[in-house]
Amino acid sequence: MNIIFLGPPGAGKGTQAQLICQKLGIPQISTGDMLRAAIANQTETGLKAKSFMDAGQLVPDEVVIAIVKERLQAEDCKAGYILDGFPRTVAQAVALGGIADIQAVVNIAVADEALVKRLSGRRVCPVCGAPYSVERLAGQTQCAVDGATLIQRDDDKPETVLGRLTVYHQKTAPLIDFYRKEGKLLDIDGDQDAQAVTAAILTALEAK
Numbered sequence: 524m525n526i527i528f529l530g531p532p533g534a535g536k537g538t539q540a541q542l543i544c545q546k547l548g549i550p551q552i553s554t555g556d557m558l559r560a561a562i563a564n565q566t567e568t569g570l571k572a573k574s575f576m577d578a579g580q581l582v583p584d585e586v587v588i589a590i591v592k593e594r595l596q597a598e599d600c601k602a603g604y605i606l607d608g609f610p611r612t613v614a615q616a617v618a619l620g621g622i623a624d625i626q627a628v629v630n631i632a633v634a635d636e637a638l639v640k641r642l643s644g645r646r647v648c649p650v651c652g653a654p655y656s657v658e659r660l661a662g663q664t665q666c667a668v669d670g671a672t673l674i675q676r677d678d679d680k681p682e683t684v685l686g687r688l689t690v691y692h693q694k695t696a697p698l699i700d701f702y703r704k705e706g707k708l709l710d711i712d713g714d715q716d717a718q719a720v721t722a723a724i725l726t727a728l729e730a731k
């Protein structure tokens with residue numbers, strides 16, 4: 524199955540995509556993680572993306588569409604994949620429609636107030652991108668998978684988080700109607716504990 528995970532910053536797209544990809548044995552394709560890796564490796568894409576990401580703005584459509592197009596051609600995508608954080612604009616969704624057959628769009632909904640709290644308490648692994656929350660870490664500072672020291676993302680600072688939410692409402696939220704009209708949207712309440720969210724997503728996907 525080719526699946527999109529849609530939702531505002533902090534909704535739990537990365538958390539859920541990682542769990543469900545493991546379960547289904549398909550790759551997680553996170554444009555945010557790919558762009559952060561490009562910045563770390565100082566590639567041409569990374570240089571183009573950095574200022575937009577630091578400011579909490581979207582990276583230009585043509586840059587993101589190009590990296591997704593290339594990634595979807597890889598062998599491991601043949602059995603299906605989860606797109607985490609792409610598409611994020613109507614132009615990206617239209618471009619994706621021309622290169623991929625998407626069966627389901629999982630829309631993870633969480634209220635803005637809860638998102639601000641989650642994002643300011645998030646720490647991530649700089650190696651695998653796995654997200655953690657400060658509350659649950661209880662003082663632990665390393666990734667359970669890689670042992671790498673967890674960091675705070677630059678765009679998780681409070682002033683940038685509010686800007687990212689505004690960008691989401693203006694540019695990405697219209698995709699909810701876009702995919703609802705195509706009959707692909709699965710509405711998931713993301714404001715419950717992570718295990719309950721996983722169960723709700725799996726149930727919705729099975730019924731699809």
Ligand code: AP5
Pocket residue numbers: 530531532533534535536537538539554555556558575576577579580581582583584587607608609610611612615641642644645646654655656657678687713714715716717718720
């Ligand atoms: P990206 O990396 O995709 O960030 P985002 O969409 O803002 O989403 P996040 O990763 O912040 O949130 P998430 O939904 O994955 O939540 P998570 O699981 O981590 O994009 C970053 C930037 O890259 C963008 O701003 C843009 O510049 C650029 N970019 C990326 N894609 C692009 C595109 N297509 N077009 C243009 N530009 C693009 O969870 C968040 C926190 O909450 C964690 O601490 C987690 O532990 C906790 N949590 C998760 N689930 C729960 C739960 N159920 N209850 C309580 N806490 C929870």
Ligand code: MG
Pocket residue numbers: 536537538553555608
């Ligand atoms: Mg994410």
